[in-house]
Amino acid sequence: MMMTNDDVLREAHEKGVKFIRLQFTDIFGILKNVAITIEQLEKALDGELMFDGSSIEGFARIEESDMYLRPDPNTFVVFPWRPKEGGVARLICDVYNPDGTSFEGCPRSALKRVLAEASEMGYTLNVGPELEFFLFHTDAEGRPTTITHDKAGYFDLTPIDLGENARRDMVLTLEQMGYEIEASHHEVAPGQHEIDFKYSDALDIADKIATFRFVVRTIAQHHGLHATFMPKPIFGINGSGMHSNQSLFKDGKNAFYDPSDSMELSEIAYQYIAGLMKHAPSFAAITNPTVNSYKRLVPGYEAPCYIAWSGRNRSPLIRIPAKRGASTRIELRSPDPACNPYLAIAVQLKAGLDGIKNKLIPPPAVDLNIYAMNSEERAKLGITSLPGSLKEALDELGKAPVIQEALGSHIYHRFVEAKSEEWDSFRVTVTQWELDRYLHMY
Ligand code: ADP
Numbered sequence: 001m002m003m004t005n006d007d008v009l010r011e012a013h014e015k016g017v018k019f020i021r022l023q024f025t026d027i028f029g030i031l032k033n034v035a036i037t038i039e040q041l042e043k044a045l046d047g048e049l050m051f052d053g054s055s056i057e058g059f060a061r062i063e064e065s066d067m068y069l070r071p072d073p074n075t076f077v078v079f080p081w082r083p084k085e086g087g088v089a090r091l092i093c094d095v096y097n098p099d100g101t102s103f104e105g106c107p108r109s110a111l112k113r114v115l116a117e118a119s120e121m122g123y124t125l126n127v128g129p130e131l132e133f134f135l136f137h138t139d140a141e142g143r144p145t146t147i148t149h150d151k152a153g154y155f156d157l158t159p160i161d162l163g164e165n166a167r168r169d170m171v172l173t174l175e176q177m178g179y180e181i182e183a184s185h186h187e188v189a190p191g192q193h194e195i196d197f198k199y200s201d202a203l204d205i206a207d208k209i210a211t212f213r214f215v216v217r218t219i220a221q222h223h224g225l226h227a228t229f230m231p232k233p234i235f236g237i238n239g240s241g242m243h244s245n246q247s248l249f250k251d252g253k254n255a256f257y258d259p260s261d262s263m264e265l266s267e268i269a270y271q272y273i274a275g276l277m278k279h280a281p282s283f284a285a286i287t288n289p290t291v292n293s294y295k296r297l298v299p300g301y302e303a304p305c306y307i308a309w310s311g312r313n314r315s316p317l318i319r320i321p322a323k324r325g326a327s328t329r330i331e332l333r334s335p336d337p338a339c340n341p342y343l344a345i346a347v348q349l350k351a352g353l354d355g356i357k358n359k360l361i362p363p364p365a366v367d368l369n370i371y372a373m374n375s376e377e378r379a380k381l382g383i384t385s386l387p388g389s390l391k392e393a394l395d396e397l398g399k400a401p402v403i404q405e406a407l408g409s410h411i412y413h414r415f416v417e418a419k420s421e422e423w424d425s426f427r428v429t430v431t432q433w434e435l436d437r438y439l440h441m442y
């Protein structure tokens, strides 16, 4: 249902909303808030509220610091955990320059640009994400630990109940906020959980992912736990991914489905797969944006590290789930939940569209266990690897004009600058691993 500004005003008054958070994300996907009162809502909805962009990392230089927020009325949600009297609601916004042009540093607008490109080709994108996260205990000072509730047998509630209760509360809260939860379960690793919500159009899903992380952390806190979307918090057990199920629709029909094909996939689907595979190394910096992300993309923990696709296997980068018809979809398994959801979806779509535009043909599907192959066997099948580190990923991004175009020059340059600094800071750090390995040896 499409909402108008008037609908938002009426609903806000009816529901006794007192404060509204105008939300947007910076280029790293961190949710930012500008809080206003109900009295300022009308002005805000008209896009007349200014804020100082120079205070937001990656946003603007000082001299271009005046920014305007334009709320999307469709994103109006009242926070269910706040009191009914004097309630709090949010609106997600696009960021504009004072002259009324779209701000190039706004990730939501970057996604909209790629969606418009798809729309010109006749396509809409549907995305269904599967978000994994860990629930950890906090210490006496309230700082997060890596102690999972599963192991913490000495806490008041039985350990299982604590995590399960928190997750149940998260699911109920998300449902009150308009999410259709399809599955929620305990994951393979101790303390790890997954909540999947129903696919919908890409912009809505990007908004939902940004909000999801914030809701999950908030509810975890209410239960005395810390929720983290850090990709690989504990060495030796599975990390947290964000599998990205995607499908293009044209004229209301799933454009990836073709019952006459041997795999019941359309030519468009094969081209989209080929585009994803071609660009996967260059968009890794966006879908896997931290130093830590690359500690998840290693053999042995159900995360992909080789560039291959399969209709059967669960281990490769791209899997085609068995469902067909309207559910025909491509599952990209590399993204992790630390990504900026707007940018991550933008680069995946851009890669897929590039495959379609250039009629790329994917290599044959690999239904064998790639992890059991040696490097010669992989080379014979033409199977290459994802970047092994943030540094390698940034180098790949630097060679990929198509992916840079999806980000736009402003976001691309700010992103690379900040992430290169992040890499450098890690590179010069002396880690516990080095001490354990070398201190007594040399
Ligand atoms: P898995 O096969 O990995 O267990 P599920 O069957 O649980 O995955 O579905 C995962 C996600 O796929 C859900 O978010 C679901 O809404 C989504 N999904 C289903 N159909 C489509 C589609 N046509 N396009 C995009 N996502 C879809």
Ligand code: MG
Residues within 6 Å of the ligand: 130, 132, 187, 194
């Ligand atoms: Mg899972």
Ligand code: MG
Residues within 6 Å of the ligand: 130, 243, 331
């Ligand atoms: Mg999956």
